Amino acid sequence: xxxxxxxxxxxxxxxxxxxxxxxxxxxxxxxxxxxxxxxxxxxxxxxxxxxxxxxxxxxxxxxxxxxxxxxxxxxxxxxxxxxxxxxxxxxxxxxxxxxxxxxxxxxxxxxxxxxxxxxxxxxxxxxxxxxxxxxxxxxxxxxxxxxxxxxxxxxxxxxxxxxxxxxxxxxxxxxxxxxxxxxxxxxxxxxxxxxxxxxxxxxxxxxxxxxxxxxxxxxxxxxxxxxxxxxxxxxxxxxxxxxxxxxxxxxxxxxxxxxxxxxxxxxxxxxxxxxxxxxxxxxxxxxxxxxxxxxxxxxxxxxxxxxxxxxxxxxxxxxxxxxxxxxxxxxxxxxxxxxxxxxxxxxxxxxxxxxxxxxxxxxxxxxxxxxx
Amino acid sequence: xxxxxxxxxxxxxxxxxxxxxxxxxxxxxxxxxxxxxxxxxxxxxxxxxxxxxxxxxxxxxxxxxxxxxxxxxxxxxxxxxxxxxxxxxxxxxxxxxxxxxxxxxxxxxxxxxxxxxxxxxxxxxxxxxxxxxxxxxxxxxxxxxxxxxxxxxxxxxxxxxxxxxxxxxxxxxxxxxxxxxxxxxxxxxxxxxxxxxxxxxxxxxxxxxxxxxxxxxxxxxxxxxxxxxxxxxxxxxxxxxxxxxxxxxxxxxxxxxxxxxxxxxxxxxxxxxxxxxxxxxxxxxxxxxxxxxxxxxxxxxxxxxxxxxxxxxxxxxxxxxxxxxxxxxxxxxxxxxxxxxxxxxxxxxxxxxxxxxxxxxxxxxxx
Numbered sequence: 001x002x003x004x005x006x007x008x009x010x011x012x013x014x015x016x017x018x019x020x021x022x023x024x025x026x027x028x029x030x031x032x033x034x035x036x037x038x039x040x041x042x043x044x045x046x047x048x049x050x051x052x053x054x055x056x057x058x059x060x061x062x063x064x065x066x067x068x069x070x071x072x073x074x075x076x077x078x079x080x081x082x083x084x085x086x087x088x089x090x091x092x093x094x095x096x097x098x099x100x101x102x103x104x105x106x107x108x109x110x111x112x113x114x115x116x117x118x119x120x121x122x123x124x125x126x127x128x129x130x131x132x133x134x135x136x137x138x139x140x141x142x143x144x145x146x147x148x149x150x151x152x153x154x155x156x157x158x159x160x161x162x163x164x165x166x167x168x169x170x171x172x173x174x175x176x177x178x179x180x181x182x183x184x185x186x187x188x189x190x191x192x193x194x195x196x197x198x199x200x201x202x203x204x205x206x207x208x209x210x211x212x213x214x215x216x217x218x219x220x221x222x223x224x225x226x227x228x229x230x231x232x233x234x235x236x237x238x239x240x241x242x243x244x245x246x247x248x249x250x251x252x253x254x255x256x257x258x259x260x261x262x263x264x265x266x267x268x269x270x271x272x273x274x275x276x277x278x279x280x281x282x283x284x285x286x287x288x289x290x291x292x293x294x295x296x297x298x299x300x301x302x303x304x305x306x307x308x309x310x311x312x313x314x315x316x317x318x319x320x321x322x323x324x325x326x327x328x329x330x331x332x333x334x335x336x337x338x339x340x341x342x343x344x345x346x347x348x349x350x351x352x353x354x355x356x357x358x359x360x361x362x363x364x365x366x367x368x369x370x371x372x
Numbered sequence: 373x374x375x376x377x378x379x380x381x382x383x384x385x386x387x388x389x390x391x392x393x394x395x396x397x398x399x400x401x402x403x404x405x406x407x408x409x410x411x412x413x414x415x416x417x418x419x420x421x422x423x424x425x426x427x428x429x430x431x432x433x434x435x436x437x438x439x440x441x442x443x444x445x446x447x448x449x450x451x452x453x454x455x456x457x458x459x460x461x462x463x464x465x466x467x468x469x470x471x472x473x474x475x476x477x478x479x480x481x482x483x484x485x486x487x488x489x490x491x492x493x494x495x496x497x498x499x500x501x502x503x504x505x506x507x508x509x510x511x512x513x514x515x516x517x518x519x520x521x522x523x524x525x526x527x528x529x530x531x532x533x534x535x536x537x538x539x540x541x542x543x544x545x546x547x548x549x550x551x552x553x554x555x556x557x558x559x560x561x562x563x564x565x566x567x568x569x570x571x572x573x574x575x576x577x578x579x580x581x582x583x584x585x586x587x588x589x590x591x592x593x594x595x596x597x598x599x600x601x602x603x604x605x606x607x608x609x610x611x612x613x614x615x616x617x618x619x620x621x622x623x624x625x626x627x628x629x630x631x632x633x634x635x636x637x638x639x640x641x642x643x644x645x646x647x648x649x650x651x652x653x654x655x656x657x658x659x660x661x662x663x664x665x666x667x668x669x670x671x672x673x674x675x676x677x678x679x680x681x682x683x684x685x686x687x688x689x690x691x692x693x694x695x696x697x698x699x700x701x702x703x704x705x706x707x708x709x710x711x712x713x714x715x716x717x718x719x720x721x722x723x724x725x726x727x728x729x730x731x732x733x734x735x736x737x738x739x
Contacts, residue, residue: 076585117497210378295451
């Protein structure tokens with residue numbers, strides 16, 4: 001019987017992890033996670049956590065023990081992956097501390113961003129910088145199977161945007177738009193999606209979770225959709241207008257589109273995250289909008305995609321990570337525009353041997369939906 | 373990440389209610405001689421900050437600092453332009469942008485608790501063991517390692533009973549969850565159809581978050597699974613819906629049969645309601661009482677006592693791993709009772725949210 005994609009991914013990642021642990025001289029790797037930051041845990045074990053904290057203890061080329069904090073999670077995960085030794089207790093951190101202190105060999109802990117206070121004094125935590133860098137390297141450059149998952153997620157993002165456009169109608173509250181998209185994704189077997197949006201005019205300075213505001217004629221409606229397949233996220237950012245776009249909105253769109261295309265054109269192996277960010281920011285500067293590419297108005301100019309929706313590397317002019325083939329990214333020049341408000345536009349892509357492959361197929365347009 | 377409605381209605385949760393909750397914490401802090409309490413929040417550990425301020429992070433993280441007097445101060449790792457949104461959805465004193473929460477906390481505590489400099493101050497941290505080291509490290513480097521005490525028991529002691537506002541949100545959440553389960557298509561052949569129906573109903577009603585586990589075929593397995601892509605539904609299946617409304621979580625379960633529901637399921641529903649009604653603060657750790665129409669394979673009682681929306685208070689059952697967890701709950705506490713029975717017709721799941729009765733009074737069921 002052929003392996004499922006999730007089994008194939010799990011085995012492939014574990015083999016890469018064992019090889020990396022051997023290279024670093026780690027005998028045991030403790031991977032910590034929670035439902036917010038579960039990317040390291042998912043990479044190492046394939047487990048998608050839904051509640052509580054978890055710590056996985058991986059013996060190099062050996063067994064994996066998973067400590068969780070809820071009996072229902074323990075039962076579920078044990079059924080999903082019978083090869084894991086799963087147990088639950090009131091505190092996974094306390095249990096992990098006990099096991100790490102009694103363990104043998106060189107232990108390391110990752111990712112550092114999820115390192116809890118209760119494990120900070122263990123010897124494994126002393127190796128957390130090296131172990132986190134190891135995990136980052138593994139997660140940034142994707143295998144063919146991982147790339148395929150991101151590609152499928154990007155297709156899901158395209159499909160979801162069509163549903164979003166159908167949902168965006170005058171009088172509907174923002175949260176109903178998200179309800180339509182989420183219901184669609186569940187109907188397609190997509191278990192998770194990160195989505196924020198904005199609606200209104202020049203007063204809108206960013207995106208947020210859906211609120212109770214009802215769409216009105218003339219609104220600019222922004223969204224970023226981030227569905228996942230097998231835990232791998234891809235993203236699309238687009239903006240639509242309720243009714244006919246104004247000349248100012250059309251002019252602004254032209255700037256953002258040119259910036260995104262400049263950023264995408266800059267993506268190739270050997271260049272840096274900084275160079276990509278600069279390529280798209282230079283377009284804004286050329287149009288006299290340089291103030292709006294600063295942290296006052298925007299967070300990042302794109303970011304990595306993978307088992308976390310906002311993975312490394314961030315695309316910023318001060319980030320010098322060198323791009324490598326099979327990194328997956330979104331390039332998005334999202335920021336505030338003084339004439340029309342917050343505007344978003346972005347596509348997911350893969351770095352190839354000599355450039356990039358754009359995954360998103362949704363046209364690069366300023367979309368318009370009818371008022372009635 | 374949270375993706376449903378996030379908003380604050382002062383009609384549902386008046387500012388005075390949030391002030392009173394902060395006041396409860398401050399009274400306990402004064403008794404324990406704590407100068408400040410740190411409450412961390414992120415998508416997966418939001419509950420204490422939500423209870424104190426109504427804030428629910430959809431992404432990123434924040435740290436709420438409660439001093440002995442005055443409104444809480446929020447240090448938010450979100451970018452500055454998100455501050456207006458934070459103020460719209462929460463009730464908090466100052467909101468400070470702090471890309472590095474730990475360094476931000478050091479600056480604030482130096483200013484507000486000067487006696488820390490002489491080694492005399494005490495800072496409580498709710499769920500200190502789970503507190504992110506990236507936030508704690510600057511506090512330790514400031515020389516305050518010994519001043520950082522675990523405020524988990526102190527917070528748990530004041531977190532319950534629930535106030536009427538929280539019970540109102542839970543009642544509303546339970547109603548939404550029940551309606552979403554009523555929307556399950558009667559002829560669903562795949563889990564994706566059930567999941568889509570639940571999402572559409574719950575989110576259009578204003579759910580903040582929806583988590584669904586499904587046991588797709590009860591004749592094969594009683595395990596409630598996270599559905600990654602899809603699953604074929606058998607003639608009998610179970611759907612567990614965990615739903616959040618404005619920071620308050622409930623769980624409900626619906627067992628579905630394609631034909632007439634087994635007689636034992638109705639008996640199980642009646643037993644669960646009766647057993648839950650008879651729980652009290654004195655016996656809650658013992659689990660559901662009374663003669664069940666089948667073997668109680670697993671049961672758990674959950675409530676919010678810290679940063680997790682629902683924490684296991686007590687747990688047991690014939691099929692359960694031996695794990696010793698037993699906390700107490702006062703009368704008036706908001707909780708959820710979950711059970712898995714093995715009836716003569718196979719496995720059956722049930723969950724019911726409740727407000728725990730005092731000695732001699734019935735526990736109130738919210739669904």
